Amino acid sequence: MKHLIPSLVLVFGLVPCATLAQAAPASSPKAIVTMNEFDLKQLDLARQLIIFEGKDCGYCRQFKAEVLDHWTAPVAVVRTLSTVPPPGWTLEQPLFATPTIVLFEQGREVSRYTGYSGEQQRFWQWLGYRLLTPEQRRIAFEQGTERPFTGSNLDEKRAGVFVDPVSGVPLFRSNTKFESGTGWPSFFEPLPGAVTLHADDTYGMHRVEVRSASSGIHLGHVFDDGPPPTHKRYCINGNVLKFVPDKGQ
Numbered sequence: 001m002k003h004l005i006p007s008l009v010l011v012f013g014l015v016p017c018a019t020l021a022q023a024a025p026a027s028s029p030k031a032i033v034t035m036n037e038f039d040l041k042q043l044d045l046a047r048q049l050i051i052f053e054g055k056d057c058g059y060c061r062q063f064k065a066e067v068l069d070h071w072t073a074p075v076a077v078v079r080t081l082s083t084v085p086p087p088g089w090t091l092e093q094p095l096f097a098t099p100t101i102v103l104f105e106q107g108r109e110v111s112r113y114t115g116y117s118g119e120q121q122r123f124w125q126w127l128g129y130r131l132l133t134p135e136q137r138r139i140a141f142e143q144g145t146e147r148p149f150t151g152s153n154l155d156e157k158r159a160g161v162f163v164d165p166v167s168g169v170p171l172f173r174s175n176t177k178f179e180s181g182t183g184w185p186s187f188f189e190p191l192p193g194a195v196t197l198h199a200d201d202t203y204g205m206h207r208v209e210v211r212s213a214s215s216g217i218h219l220g221h222v223f224d225d226g227p228p229p230t231h232k233r234y235c236i237n238g239n240v241l242k243f244v245p246d247k248g249q
Contacts (some may be wrong), residue, residue: 072168150185151238
């Protein structure tokens, strides 16, 4: 749902949507900052999310509680009650409702998500389409599969955690990874509550699909031929995993 901004008249020149650069590997989770007068020194010119909120906006409070309070994504976030963009930055069109989540790159709006009423995975899908590469999007949103022995993280052996490339939420610990010989990163157990399982009867097969519980992206499939103690093999596309090494690695 959307909280309409009362008596708001803004005039902006329409600027073509900037071309999205190929996504770089996710970095560490970004802090969430609140500012009603923008400080350009605290903004990330390369890629910045700004949440335009309303003072008495219940949907804004819901978005904060359900998404922002658990933020681990690799994108810097600013919350604001301002109705105009930072100085020198450009909105593609006027704001008309709150919350409006705007993704800026190089000071220009490249996409926006307007309104929120609990559809967390829809929000993450919107953000994922902007953060992921075309190959990652094919896997994540079209249930694609990378060719065996071609994906990233297959040979990753350091201690650490594999996280969702969109939400940043941890999915698997490295001590549950094992060499399956299949050509895809394999794990015998996900972190508690990190994934959801779904029946998959495509291609004439009966399989169990694995999705990220936070963003809903497709990760791979789980089979019953893994090692103890679970005897499960979570066969995961490496290109939709981001590895975060433990400190000191």
